[in-house]
Amino acid sequence: MGVTIIDWAVAALLSAVFLAVVTITDKVIMTGMGLRVRGFLLFIGFQTLATVMIVAVVNPFPSAALDVYVRGIGVGLMWGVSAPLMLWTLSREEVSRVTPISQSHPLLVVIFAVVLLGESLSLMESIAAALAIGGAILAALRLSDAGQIRLSGSLAYLGVAVVIIALAQILLKTVTDDLSFWHALALRSAGMSFMLLAINLRKDILVDLARFMWSRRQSTALAIDAGAATTSMALITFAIATGPVSLANAFASTTPLFVFLASMLLVWKTRLLREEVVDRLAVTQKLIAAGMVVGGLVLIAIA
Numbered sequence: 001m002g003v004t005i006i007d008w009a010v011a012a013l014l015s016a017v018f019l020a021v022v023t024i025t026d027k028v029i030m031t032g033m034g035l036r037v038r039g040f041l042l043f044i045g046f047q048t049l050a051t052v053m054i055v056a057v058v059n060p061f062p063s064a065a066l067d068v069y070v071r072g073i074g075v076g077l078m079w080g081v082s083a084p085l086m087l088w089t090l091s092r093e094e095v096s097r098v099t100p101i102s103q104s105h106p107l108l109v110v111i112f113a114v115v116l117l118g119e120s121l122s123l124m125e126s127i128a129a130a131l132a133i134g135g136a137i138l139a140a141l142r143l144s145d146a147g148q149i150r151l152s153g154s155l156a157y158l159g160v161a162v163v164i165i166a167l168a169q170i171l172l173k174t175v176t177d178d179l180s181f182w183h184a185l186a187l188r189s190a191g192m193s194f195m196l197l198a199i200n201l202r203k204d205i206l207v208d209l210a211r212f213m214w215s216r217r218q219s220t221a222l223a224i225d226a227g228a229a230t231t232s233m234a235l236i237t238f239a240i241a242t243g244p245v246s247l248a249n250a251f252a253s254t255t256p257l258f259v260f261l262a263s264m265l266l267v268w269k270t271r272l273l274r275e276e277v278v279d280r281l282a283v284t285q286k287l288i289a290a291g292m293v294v295g296g297l298v299l300i301a302i303a
Helices: 005-032 037-058 066-092 095-102 105-117 123-140 155-176 181-200 203-213 216-242 245-252 255-269 280-302
Strands: 141-143 149-151
Touching: 005 037, 005 066, 005 095, 005 216, 005 245, 005 255, 037 066, 037 181, 037 203, 037 216, 066 095, 066 155, 066 181, 095 123, 095 155, 095 255, 095 280, 105 123, 105 155, 105 245, 105 280, 123 141, 123 280, 155 181, 155 216, 155 245, 181 216, 203 216, 216 245, 245 280, 255 280
Parallel strands: none
Antiparallel strands: 141 149
16 A cells, blocks of 8 residues: 555654654753753764664665765764754753744755755745744744843754754655665664764763663653654654655644643643743743744645
8 A cells, every 4th residue: 555645744743743752851851850961962872873773683774876875874964963952952941942943944944945956935835934934033032021132042053953954854855765764764873873972972971871871760761762752753754755855844843832832731730841931921922933833834835
């Protein structure tokens, strides 16, 4: 049976849900449980290395042109560069403020697809792009009751990461034209693992990670994070491999709304996200920003 639009669309939406779980768990692990960013990056390096090994054993790599494998690993290297920027920003900012910006990369995928792949951008898509960009900018601003507006400097690093990820998603599509999504996932994991281990595999960081994992509660949090991250990555890779790259990314862009709802629930019911600002102005701003980003990307999907 062939892949239907429901198959890749559902996969993309589920990837958004699991990515929301990952994003919030990342924040809790770093700020609530105290794992340093570099220790967390080392854990992700080991996690992605395990993904490569499992795929290689269960489904060995087929024969393909060398440039396909180079591009696949290149995708992972780009993710390996962007991951430290994203986690560093997440450790210092509110998760509900970071997510609308970090998840705006599908918009850049569409723009880069126009430039690099020769796709066209309609009037509706142009409006959607403006809407999503406006939402990302709104999320980056800090508003006060006195009318003051401030832009967080750390979010500039996040902007760089978003551009890198968008380019990586375009490159990923060229890989899935020649390889299955499982092999594309493994190649991306290989490049990402190499980059993260090369940067963070140090004795002091390894000891810090081992001490953190000694606690059952903390190791469980890491296991949940790893499982959700792998599932999300597999789902979006499948969606991109079997559906249109811009539409698959647009469906996956609903993560900001899931993160907003989950973060508000956690603030209300727990003390896990104590850094979240939940006054009426901040909540309204973050909800509008998330809605603008998601709305813009949905418009791109239906245009």
